[in-house]
Amino acid sequence: GQQVMQIPQYQHVQEGEDFTTYCNSSTTLSNIQWYKQRPGGHPVFLIQLVKSGEVKKQKRLTFQFGEAKKNSSLHITATQTTDVGTYFCHDAGNMLTFGGGTRLMVKP
């Protein structure tokens, strides 16, 4: 069946360093969404990407959708302690599948 893999599973960074999480699908995605879940919280919608090669920015966050629409990435520039949480990609097309998430920990 269709799988959505995310790497890395965990990432420790020093405050101010950059962070990237990658999402890879075994099948072509119609669109992909990104969510952030704070410890003890629930997923919060960040963005949706639809077009091949699409790049969107939200302040320090940059989201990319691969040309083949099988992968996506989220990059955070100059991390802050408020960025702590688990970042999930989500195939909002047919299978509504979440990736396993990347847990970001930021050392002040």
Added chain:
Amino acid sequence: DAGVTQSPTHLIKTRGQQVTLRCSPKSGHDTVSWYQQALGQGPQFIFQYYEEEERQRGNFPDRFSGHQFPNYSSELNVNALLLGDSALYLCASSLGLGYTFGSGTRLTVV
């Protein structure tokens, strides 16, 4: 504008029992999806309801069933509970772009 409301917030059940979880979607949202999230893992899709019909279903056994009412609220029912059903159950509503999640129901099966 209220977001997604789930009840109860916490629940403890015994193996073999049945449980019903409830979800009120965000105002204006007509689609409700249910997810199971085990500790440290990503949410696993259970099913999605739209116009009172199950539109999609993930890889969950028939013990998991649901319902959507005319006001778009939804219920998730789990029969014959197993210890492995212990998890956070998340409800999400949507109207096109993005899903709005509730805070979840923490189910513990003992």
